[in-house]
Amino acid sequence: MRLHGHPRSLATWRVRIALALKNLLVEMVEHDTAARDVTPASLLQINPQGQVPVLETDSGQRLTQSLAIIEWLDEMWPTPPLLPPGPVLRARVRAFSHAIATDLHPLVTDRALGRLRRLEMTDASLRAWTRCALAEGLDACETLLTGAEGPFCFGSIPGLADVCLVPQLALARQYGMNLTFPRLLAAEAACMTLPAFHSTCPPELWSKSS
Ligand SMILES: N[C@@H](CCC(=O)N[C@@H](CS)C(=O)NCC(=O)O)C(=O)O
Structure with missing residues (x-):
């Protein structure tokens, strides 16, 4: 899997924590989201919102929104769980x-x-x-x-x-x-x-x- 992110991005950090808790390794792809006024075309191509994180799955799906990505990870790799029972x-x-x-x-x-x-x-x-x-x-x-x-x-x-x-x-x-x-x-x-x-x-x- 590939995680598109930025080192200073808090939303990317959320996904990196979830991946680490589940012992999953990903390739990191860095986008410069901080020092600019215009969203880079490369980022708009993978996320119409022009934001990181974006997770590219092994099957080529592109997932956006940190919470949606983390819940997807939790469904795919349920142990350890990130949501409680009940x-x-x-x-x-x-x-x-x-x-x-x-x-x-x-x-x-x-x-x-x-x-x-x-x-x-x-x-x-x-x-x-x-x-x-x-x-x-x-x-x-x-x-x-x-x-x-x-x-x-x-x-x-x-x-x-x-x-x-x-x-x-x-x-x-x-x-x-x-x-x-x-x-x-x-x-x-x-x-x-x-x-x-x-x-x-x-x-x-x-x-x-x-
Ligand atoms: N709700 C989104 C927020 C994503 C977000 O705000 N990402 C920031 C970095 S933390 C970003 O890409 N900023 C660049 C921009 O908005 O132009 C999520 O949770 O993934």
Whole structure:
């Protein structure tokens, strides 16, 4: 399989963690998604959204959207599972994951910040915007874990929720945020004992991760 991504991409990091948890090796193909205003044609050819990650399967299918890719991996290689047994707990894990990947992350991507910059938002306002989005999103996530068993987000093994959480916390640290989310930090600490999380961490985020 081939994973199209970018070393700084949090969404690519999610998929890399999932692959590592399942001990799956892929060839990495790097696309420059960060330093540009125009989506490269090569990326638009493989994803009409012009975003990474894109996973090319052995049978030549191109899968987009990190959560869809990770759920596909989980269906194809069910061990270890990334979703818990039981429909209610699975719905809670998916809700938590979407709160990060679907609601929070798009507010703080390079694409979103680039658009705001072109609307003449200053660097200081952009920083305030990003910190505010991260604080609100992570605060809600802390509450979403109420009553969930640890040490990981939802139980004794890492899963989809942890795969989404760890990259987002690393970004928050990059913005110098004071993280006061005990349950999220405990789950992150449990994750960071595992090579699947720390060995896949983008180098510039490494020193700032727990
Ligand atoms: N919802 C998508 C988000 C993907 C995404 O935002 N990717 C970023 C990198 S983290 C990207 O490709 N940015 C370049 C761009 O949007 O132009 C997913 O989870 O895969």
